[in-house]
Amino acid sequence: MSAYYYVLSVHIIFVVSWMAGLFYSVRLFIYHTEANDRPEVEKVILQKEYAIITRKLWNIIATPAMILTIAAGITMLYLQPGWLKMPWMHVKLTFVLGLIIYHFICQRIMNQLRRGVFKMTSFQLRLWNELATIFLVAIVFTVVLKSAIDWLYGLVGLILFSVIIMSAVKWYKHYRQKNAS
Numbered sequence: 001m002s003a004y005y006y007v008l009s010v011h012i013i014f015v016v017s018w019m020a021g022l023f024y025s026v027r028l029f030i031y032h033t034e035a036n037d038r039p040e041v042e043k044v045i046l047q048k049e050y051a052i053i054t055r056k057l058w059n060i061i062a063t064p065a066m067i068l069t070i071a072a073g074i075t076m077l078y079l080q081p082g083w084l085k086m087p088w089m090h091v092k093l094t095f096v097l098g099l100i101i102y103h104f105i106c107q108r109i110m111n112q113l114r115r116g117v118f119k120m121t122s123f124q125l126r127l128w129n130e131l132a133t134i135f136l137v138a139i140v141f142t143v144v145l146k147s148a149i150d151w152l153y154g155l156v157g158l159i160l161f162s163v164i165i166m167s168a169v170k171w172y173k174h175y176r177q178k179n180a181s
Contacts (some may be wrong), residue, residue: 021062022153
């Protein structure tokens with residue numbers, strides 16, 4: 001059983017690293033996109049720098065942390081195979097799959113930005129950034145609560161949390177526009 005706790009510790013450490021990489025990467029996407037509003041010389045310098053920083057963050061932190069998170073998670077399931085029979089684990093793994101898909105969509109966005117393709121506005125990227133937070137909250141509550149009735153409360157809480165986050169992003173956009181004038 002002690003091996004399990006070592007693997008769990010590694011899992012938690014790399015989940016934190018992965019999430020930090022995702023959060024900061026999308027924040028860099030926002031800055032990269034907003035650089036379009038700068039004078040041409042400044043825009044070129046900023047976008048080049050954001051592309052370099054994002055690539056390093058992605059390749060050195062975010063993607064390796066995702067891989068190590070998944071490897072540790074698989075190892076924990078190997079050490080505790082009974083968890084695969086528990087409904088909460090199915091819910092958690094569904095959210096984790098969503099987070100992995102989110103990761104690869106972020107990678108696609110990063111590659112597009114590097115090529116000068118801006119398909120999302122900075123506002124859309126701010127909303128996109130909050131999706132990782134929603135996945136994180138959903139996964140943590142699912143793991144901690146584990147019971148079906150708590151999932152129902154958790155789902156309602158997640159929806160309310162999502163509405164609050166999205167409202168805060170919209171309020172911040174309005175605040176920035178008001179102060180820019």
